[in-house]
Amino acid sequence: DVKVTQSSRYLVKRTGEKVFLECVQDMDHENMFWYRQDPGLGLRLIYFSYDVKMKEKGDIPEGYSVSREKKERFSLILESASTNQTSMYLCAIRGLYEQYFGPGTRLTVT
Amino acid sequence: TQLLEQSPQFLSIQEGENLTVYCNSSSVFSSLQWYRQEPGEGPVLLVTVVTGGEVKKLKRLTFQFGDARKDSSLHITAAQPGDTGLYLCAATVTGTASKLTFGTGTRLQVTL
Numbered sequence: 001d002v003k004v005t006q007s008s009r010y011l012v013k014r015t016g017e018k019v020f021l022e023c024v025q026d027m028d029h030e031n032m033f034w035y036r037q038d039p040g041l042g043l044r045l046i047y048f049s050y051d052v053k054m055k056e057k058g059d060i061p062e063g064y065s066v067s068r069e070k071k072e073r074f075s076l077i078l079e080s081a082s083t084n085q086t087s088m089y090l091c092a093i094r095g096l097y098e099q100y101f102g103p104g105t106r107l108t109v110t
Numbered sequence: 111t112q113l114l115e116q117s118p119q120f121l122s123i124q125e126g127e128n129l130t131v132y133c134n135s136s137s138v139f140s141s142l143q144w145y146r147q148e149p150g151e152g153p154v155l156l157v158t159v160v161t162g163g164e165v166k167k168l169k170r171l172t173f174q175f176g177d178a179r180k181d182s183s184l185h186i187t188a189a190q191p192g193d194t195g196l197y198l199c200a201a202t203v204t205g206t207a208s209k210l211t212f213g214t215g216t217r218l219q220v221t222l
Contacts, residue, residue, distance in 0.1 A: 097141035101152030
């Protein structure tokens with residue numbers, strides 16, 4: 001079974017704080033993704049990585065950065081959290097065609 | 111512009127009823143997946159279809175990929191409360207490598 005874990009299920013942060021969301025996979029997959037999911041907007045791709053130290057912007061990268069220092073670990077960074085970044089954040093890895101998701105992190109920025 | 115259109119957006123039915131959810135696009139897909147997501151959880155893969163005209167069955171769920179690989183449907187027979195959730199289609203558009211495009215989802219509620 002594919003296993004994707006995310007560091008926190010629920011997180012509450014204050015405006016302006018630096019926030020780290022971590023994703024770990026145990027399947028040696030090259031491609032890893034970060035999405036946010038909001039009601040009515042569906043899943044939107046923030047960033048993805050196809051190898052260690054490689055990253056590409058997705059559809060909504062503004063206000064976010066990422067880090068991939070090891071193959072199994074992909075971090076999403078909010079440099080200065082804002083209330084409009086309150087959302088469900090989902091990490092995923094890619095199989096042959098499909099993606100496998102972690103359980104998600106519900107982030108609230110107050 | 112939403113690349114993948116799902117319909118209906120919401121569906122509330124009683125246990126035992128049948129239903130069909132649709133996923134449509136003007137683009138050709140190299141593959142298409144269906145996921146189910148429960149509140150507060152990540153999407154869970156149900157099926158992947160690759161070949162135009164392909165039909166796959168997963169217990170009471172039947173998935174069909176259109177002949178032209180531009181659309182797909184999910185049919186649930188005799189729905190049960192455990193089928194409640196958000197159903198998402200996702201597809202790789204031919205030529206876009208490893209990225210998936212997601213539909214906005216169909217929220218299904220099955221009541222007793």
